[in-house]
Amino acid sequence: MSDNLIEAKNLVKRYDGVTVVKGVSFSVARGEIFGLLGPNGAGKTTTILMLLGLSDIDEGQARVVGYDPVREPLSVKRRVGYLPDQVGFYDNLTAADNMRYMARLIGLTPDQREQRIKSSLEHVGLTGVADKRVATFSRGMRQRLGLAEILMKDAQIAILDEPTSGLDPLATVELLEIIRNLKQHNVSVLLSSHLLERVQSVCDRVALFSGGEIVLMGTVPDLRRQVLGGEFPVEVEAEGEGLRDRLAAVPGVRAVEATGPKQFRLLADRDVRPEAAAAVIAAGGKLYQISDLPNLEMIYTRYFHNLSNEGARHAA
Amino acid sequence: MRREGSPFQGLGVVILKELSDHLSSWRMRVLEWLVVIAAVAVLVPPFGAIQQIKENIAEDPFLFLKLFTRAGGALPLAAVLSFLVPLVAIGLGFDLVNSEHNQRTLSRVLSQPIYRDALLLGKFLAGLTTISISMVALWLLIIGLGVFWLGIPPGAEEMARAFIFLGVTIAYAGVWLALALLFSVVFRSPATAALITLGLWLFMTILWPMLSPAIASVVLPSNDVLEVINTQQAFARLAPSALYNEVIAVVLDPSVRSTQQSMFAAMGLVLIERGAIPDAPIPILQSLLVVWGQIVGLVAATILLFVTSYIVFQRQEVRA
Numbered sequence: 001m002s003d004n005l006i007e008a009k010n011l012v013k014r015y016d017g018v019t020v021v022k023g024v025s026f027s028v029a030r031g032e033i034f035g036l037l038g039p040n041g042a043g044k045t046t047t048i049l050m051l052l053g054l055s056d057i058d059e060g061q062a063r064v065v066g067y068d069p070v071r072e073p074l075s076v077k078r079r080v081g082y083l084p085d086q087v088g089f090y091d092n093l094t095a096a097d098n099m100r101y102m103a104r105l106i107g108l109t110p111d112q113r114e115q116r117i118k119s120s121l122e123h124v125g126l127t128g129v130a131d132k133r134v135a136t137f138s139r140g141m142r143q144r145l146g147l148a149e150i151l152m153k154d155a156q157i158a159i160l161d162e163p164t165s166g167l168d169p170l171a172t173v174e175l176l177e178i179i180r181n182l183k184q185h186n187v188s189v190l191l192s193s194h195l196l197e198r199v200q201s202v203c204d205r206v207a208l209f210s211g212g213e214i215v216l217m218g219t220v221p222d223l224r225r226q227v228l229g230g231e232f233p234v235e236v237e238a239e240g241e242g243l244r245d246r247l248a249a250v251p252g253v254r255a256v257e258a259t260g261p262k263q264f265r266l267l268a269d270r271d272v273r274p275e276a277a278a279a280v281i282a283a284g285g286k287l288y289q290i291s292d293l294p295n296l297e298m299i300y301t302r303y304f305h306n307l308s309n310e311g312a313r314h315a316a
Numbered sequence: 317m318r319r320e321g322s323p324f325q326g327l328g329v330v331i332l333k334e335l336s337d338h339l340s341s342w343r344m345r346v347l348e349w350l351v352v353i354a355a356v357a358v359l360v361p362p363f364g365a366i367q368q369i370k371e372n373i374a375e376d377p378f379l380f381l382k383l384f385t386r387a388g389g390a391l392p393l394a395a396v397l398s399f400l401v402p403l404v405a406i407g408l409g410f411d412l413v414n415s416e417h418n419q420r421t422l423s424r425v426l427s428q429p430i431y432r433d434a435l436l437l438g439k440f441l442a443g444l445t446t447i448s449i450s451m452v453a454l455w456l457l458i459i460g461l462g463v464f465w466l467g468i469p470p471g472a473e474e475m476a477r478a479f480i481f482l483g484v485t486i487a488y489a490g491v492w493l494a495l496a497l498l499f500s501v502v503f504r505s506p507a508t509a510a511l512i513t514l515g516l517w518l519f520m521t522i523l524w525p526m527l528s529p530a531i532a533s534v535v536l537p538s539n540d541v542l543e544v545i546n547t548q549q550a551f552a553r554l555a556p557s558a559l560y561n562e563v564i565a566v567v568l569d570p571s572v573r574s575t576q577q578s579m580f581a582a583m584g585l586v587l588i589e590r591g592a593i594p595d596a597p598i599p600i601l602q603s604l605l606v607v608w609g610q611i612v613g614l615v616a617a618t619i620l621l622f623v624t625s626y627i628v629f630q631r632q633e634v635r636a
Binding site (some may be wrong): 049055071072073074081086089091104146 | 321329337421424633
């Protein structure tokens with residue numbers, strides 16, 4: 001048996017004749033954090049619901065922890081924790097009571113139940129409010145409570161739909177930290193998001209969705225290479241005499257363009273940031289800032305930019 | 317194509333959770349007090365039915381059943397219940413499923429190892445259990461009040477008939493609960509679901525008895541009096557309250573031997589079978605036989621409505 005906990009092959013989903021997922025294939029290995037990224041309405045949530053057996057699969061096959069979500073949904077759901085987009089709780093119940101209901105549905109014994117609820121609430125930092133009604137909880141606390149439920153379930157896979165949407169920056173950082181922790185416990189994480197930048201830091205591999213299809217898949221450096229080719233744009237903000245020539249002389253730099261009084265854009269065929277920094281310092285210049293490598297968002301926009309350019313060329 | 321596991325996995329958990337929600341909710345408390353106060357007001361002297369029953373104490377061998385059927389003031393207890401029980405059932409049922417959608421808890425619950433079957437059936441059974449608990453309490457209260465004020469214990473057959481009355485009342489509540497459940501599946505907004513269910517209830521209880529004779533005479537015109545009565549009755553029976561009223565009229569009064577008796581009496585006709593003594597009580601099993609069809613009809617309507625909501629629910633998307 002392969003070590004892939006999730007295998008999806010050519011998943012297709014239609015609603016009223018409209019195909020919303022058009023043959024999606026990917027796999028997630030044990031202990032891997034896999035990101036389904038893309039704009040709203042690209043088919044991410046539908047794909048997730050199909051993997052959970054909560055939505056029928058019109059074409060294609062899926063195996064989740066070795067089970068077929070269509071035929072064996074109970075086995076799948078017993079091993080997979082799901083945090084829905086904008087997770088909801090019974091507002092009139094306390095956090096612990098909400099978890100108790102889920103624990104009973106899972107079928108935990110009373111001893112296991114109390115012990116696991118306690119330890120998982122502790123893990124997400126909600127011990128202090130365990131007996132408070134969920135109605136008083138903030139968005140971030142609800143998301144963490146949802147993650148606590150996945151921990152309680154002792155799931156092998158955690159599927160998180162838009163876990164960071166609507167959270168303030170601090171809550172996002174906390175949540176991403178908990179997600180990284182899941183990986184430490186050998187849990188595979190499948191997460192979806194339309195906020196490419198925020199989640200790229202936690203994902204081992206990502207799949208970029210667009211219009212119901214996966215258009216790009218791989219690690220972030222992989223995608224960078226695929227989309228940008230050998231080009232590494234580096235933005236340098238520095239001040240000094242003859243910096244432009246100095247930077248142009250750095251090995252690997254193909255072209256330098258002055259975009260502002262203190263701004264230079266280097267076009268390099270590899271990551272030349274350390275060398276560029278050294279060149280500025282060596283020239284006695286003042287270095288203010290060197291840009292990061294292109295992030296997912298830039299890759300994504302660039303990909304569609306390229307695509308539309310090609311389309312325009314074909315049309316011409 | 318068999319799916320794995322039992323559809324009832326987790327059913328008990330869902331029932332217990334829903335039951336504790338119902339029993340601790342303000343809504344249920346208000347509805348229960350409404351029923352209890354109405355029942356006591358109808359029964360207790362000096363204005364209630366008990367005063368009248370006491371005055372006729374020597375006449376009737378089935379005195380206790382008169383608690384349910386004798387009108388002290390405006391309405392007898394059975395009529396009050398036939399009006400209020402649907403209200404309680406709709407009050408409990410109108411937001412059973414759509415509230416899960418609106419609270420966004422549905423996908424969380426369904427991502428646990430249970431089928432949708434267990435969730436829907438659990439919600440229905442918990443609602444029915446809640447109604448049953450309050451109906452049993454009310455029933456015991458009535459019997460208790462009867463013993464207290466009349467000062468005589470009820471006989472075995474009276475108890476048996478009163479017990480059938482209790483069961484039929486719960487079945488009647490089941491119809492309305494299943495209807496409310498159906499609309500709570502179909503409509504996402506609880507307010508819409510409540511309004512439509514209540515509207516249908518008002519139509520069936522108040523407008524339909526007035527409209528149905530006219531519709532019946534248009535659909536199946538006839539000059540034969542008996543045939544006219546039969547058609548009219550068939551149309552009237554589309555309303556669950558008509559079935560319920562027919563059942564309790566027969567079950568609670570042993571001298572009634574046909575569901576058409578009251579209509580014939582209104583026309584000055586008397587229904588006497590061969591060899592029968594007019595107004596003599598008939599045995600309890602005979603009474604049951606007369607209205608067996610109506611009882612089955614109530615149960616069948618409940619099942620039909622539940623199955624419809626089941627089908628709609630299975631086809632619904634989980635996402636909000």
